[in-house]
Amino acid sequence: MTVDQTTFRKALLDPEAARPDGLSDGKGRSAGRRFDVYRNNVTVSLTEALEVGFPVIRKLVGQENFKLLASAYLRRHPPRSPLMMHFGADMPSFLADFEPTRQTSYLPDVARLELAIRESYHAADADPISPAELEALPPETLIGSRIRLASSLRLVRSPWPILSIWRFNVEEDAKSPEMAAEDVLVARPDLDPVPELLPPGGAEFINALLTGATFGDAMDKASEASRNFELPVVLTLLVEMKTLIEIGG
Amino acid sequence: MLDATAHEFARLPDAPGVGYKPQHFNEIVDDAGPVAWLEIHAENYMGDGGRPIAQLRHLAERFAFSVHGVGLSIGGEGPLDSEHLARLKRLVDWLDPASFSEHLAWSTHDSAFLNDLLPLPYTEASLARIAEHVDEVQEVVGRRMLLENPSSYLAFEESTMTETDFLREVARRTGCGLLLDVNNVFVSATNLGTDPVSYIDAFPVELVGEIHLGGHDDDEDDHGAPLLIDNHGSEVADPVWSLFDYTIRKSGPRPSLIEWDNDVPEWPVLKAEASRAARVLEAATA
Structure with missing residues (x-):
């Protein structure tokens, strides 16, 4: 046998x-x-x-x-x-x-957020552009540039308050979630992935950069998506989260 | 067969090692005690970057490493997963560990990975297949490997040879070394009603490049016979220490690992187990 x-x-x-x-x-x-x-x-x-x-x-x-x-x-x-x-x-x-x-209905999107955090944790390392390097760039050069983002960056968009739900279950003293659509940026400024809520237009902006649009085109996409898009807010977040790796042509 | 003289592995130190757990990182850096080397499960370090790889790079500056695979499915009926083999080669290439080992077991079938070390019959057919797989691994990775004896809960009626004869013959055909898990010997012998000391006596200790020690749990089978479960979730049991002592007297000091993968204790507890292994190794040198 x-x-x-x-x-x-x-x-x-x-x-x-x-x-x-x-x-x-x-x-x-x-x-x-x-x-x-x-x-x-x-x-x-x-x-x-x-x-x-x-x-x-x-x-x-x-x-x-x-x-x-x-x-x-x-x-x-x-x-x-x-x-x-x-x-x-x-x-x-x-x-x-x-x-x-x-x-x-919100469970699948919370699972997507947890997957994004895990993927970010294991993603390749990369040296980010310093704020000084970014500031030194003439605006017209930046507008026409394509930007390579960190491979540890993830974008999770949801009609549900997924980040508020996540925080409520992970962090002490987190507020209880209120109904809202939430776009979440997951990035790894050091060795631990951090999820951050994106302001209006932020997800469109990042998504455009991820798919190879120039900085200027990404700004247009974001402004079309939301009248409240504020570039400085999103850009500061992306720099602080060390997600900008390379500025190219 | 890989030319053993050309690809001789750099051996681990004949001293205690522990299975590395990230929660012990700071304490290992501060006070490793008698621990001279660390073992990792290869599959946990096959990501592209981040904290696991950063910790490994840091520790590799101070400690010798053993890469212990749990996912190659060397005992599988199907071909080895070439993608996985390539990942293993990448890890071994950059880390350059003192030792690389895998199991006499299977874990993947029909492309489903079952995350357990599953048993196989000891027959001429399985011997030929495993020797072929070990050859392939050594060829791709470019170095000799160690093959570990399993813990058994049951036996295959179709088996025609003993486990020790089987392992000896795989080593003879492929030039691989062996990893002797003394807890597995005790668990299997208890479960299958054989004598653990006779197993060690029959084992080719001259081929042993590493020893494993770990904890097991007690259960029983349908007939009330003892059924030990190899769970790496507690201290090494006293009869296993005795068997380890007996083995080391025969083999001389060998790199000896404390494996503790479940309910991982605080560092001092693990360090104390390593100290106990150190005393056995020192006694054999004296």
Whole structure:
């Protein structure tokens, strides 16, 4: 009796499946619940990886519900890579579709924010442009320039107050969230990612820069999107968060 | 087979090491005690940058490193993941660790990674496959590797050879060294009703480049027989220390690691475990 890895794997991920034959306790008896050690290891270790990756989702749904959610997730979307730092990328769409969470419309966007923070944490390092370098640039040169942003920068836009929800669950003394759309910039000024609320037009401005628009075109995009767009506010934020890496042609 | 003389790995010091946990960074820098080297799980340091890589670069100036992979799935029925192998090569190339090791186990099948070290039968077919995989790893990474004995909760009826014979033969065919996890030996022997001391006696200790020590948990099987779970979540158990002592008397001092991955304790607790390992190693030198 041979036990192939297809059989083994199926039985690992499906608690209802029969345990494979051909496994023993080493003393001639069937392995029985010894197989469940592996089942348990797989479920527990992958659940823990999701708990580490989505602490706010876990708080929002509660620890026991999160275990059920994780158990469903890891069966529907088992990791495709041994890098646990990437596990959970399908969480937003999963939450939007999963019966017990689909009514809670803000959850997928909170998950996107948590993913953005995790991606930022592991992103490549880069030396930012100093404020002095930026100030030394003649305005007409800046207007026509394209700007390379840090690879640790992420933009998460939501019709929900996702950053307020995140802060309420992470920071002590955070205000309780009020209904508002929120655009969030995630950046890594040092070694820890920091999420910051973007002012009106900020997301359009950054998005334009990310897609290769010149500084001037990005300003136009932002002004079109919001009459309240204030370049100095957004630019100061981007400089302080050390997100501007290179000014090119 | 990789030419062992050309690619001989620079060995770790014959002293205690610990599995590195980021929460211990400051204390390790301030007072490492007897800890002479650190081990990392390769997969946790395959990001592009940020704090994990920054800490590693800093520590690598002071400590020897062991890169311990948990995701290659050397025992897998399918081919090795070439992307993952390339990531491993990149890490080993820039960090230049004193040792690189992986497990006699599988974890990926049909492109799903199961995040556990899963068991395999010891047969001619699995031996040929694993020797081929070890050859490929050593060829790509460009150095000898160490292969670790697993902890077992069950046995395959189809197995035709013992684990020690199997490991010895993989090492003979590929030129790889072995990582002897003494806790795994104790856990497997208890679980499968064999004798841990006989296992050490049958093990080719001359090929051991590193020893692992870790904690286990107690459970039982359907028949009330003891079932030990290798969880790296507590102090090393006394019978495992005894087995370690026995092993070191046979092998002489070896780089010996305290593995503590779950419910990670405060640094002084981990340091005390390393000190206990240091005393065993020193006694063998005296």
